[in-house]
Amino acid sequence: MRFFCLLVLAAAAGFAHAVPPVALCYNYGCASRVEVRFADKEIDALDARLRTAGSAAEEREVLAGVVGRLYRLAGKQTPVAADRAGNLLDAGANGRMDCIDHSTSTTALLELLAARGSLRFHRVLAPSRRGVIFQHFSAVIEEIAPPAVLAAPAEVPDHVGLLLALCDCPDVVEDIPRPPAPPPGEPGARYVVDSWFVDNGEAAVVLPLADWLNGDGPNVQ
Template sequence: MRLLLGILTIMVAMSAQAASPVTLCYNYGCAARAQLRFASDELDALDARLRAAGSAAEEREVLAGVLGSLYRIAGERTPVSADRAGNLGDQGENGRMDCIDHSTNTTALLELLATRGSLRYHKVLAPARRTRFILQHYSAVIEEIAPPAPLAAPAEVPDHVGLLLFLCDCPEVLADIPRPPAPPPGNPGAQFAVDSWFVDNGEPAVVLPLADWLNGDGPNVQ
């Protein structure tokens, strides 16, 4: 019996170590906080989705959904499941989030993904603020980086290349060896708002160019 209890204790400890803690805030202006842990298998599944992206644009598209999934999981373990798009749809609810909560939490979730190496085409920046008339709004921000170098794969050398190199001094025949396709060039340095305030809990975040967001673009929610 003691042996069984010891094994169970070790398994629980290993499970806790495998999980990744994140502190989320809510109830407007980060008035309340809760720490939760994402299990390794949950994060591994999301990592796989992100690593399947073949360009920065694809990664942004997948990232929007991955953030929605992270918020949905968070809503199962914290009060943020009550959060609705904007500020009017969840007034008075425990777990509601304003743009300060969202920009803080989304940045923390992005940093979690970046720490795991899940983001190959972007880095995480500090939240941005926009001011229109007397209103202020905040959002998480990412910046596109140069695409990672493709993994070197063994080149398939056509049979005639080796033969011609043996028979004659014909270096031009090396051009017949196929080269791996280069990754899409993208637009390194471009910055994007990642705004989860625009959507209900668990829905994909809104990702759009930061300049457009600063000019007021985004869904019409209040």
């Protein structure tokens, strides 16, 4: 009976940590859709990479490569491995992706990471659009206030305790070093995570939304 209970608990634990499927789309305008399943160990490895980031800027830098890795893994299961930067290099190929495919799919991948708590400095927003006639879409993230981090206890010099015991010297506590305050971030700042600019599996392009809206980004077609 005990062995049976252990099996049930192990199965329940595995189910609780299972990565839900992610719906990706391709062949331009989300004409084709497919569910991709990532292994737990794959997502755990990417989560570990993201947790090395100590700031929002570092998280964006790591996130660019993580998104590329997710697309490479997806390419092992689906035709999106054929996708190339822009729209011309893979014209007619099964698995090609335009900016609608990328903005939709990248947002789904970012939401997967966010749901697992892997994004500590950003939240995922709806895709953004630039242009009127020649339109372009991209996934978007927004910087948030960093998570609370417990500061390391300050070292108390030996003389502080002695002086507090011998006299009423409240000023002596000024001798206790204070840990430096973390540098201020920019909560509310928005950035695009644009995977349309690169070949399948390469790091996505991450840049400020305002710059992207003004036309910034690699010159691909």
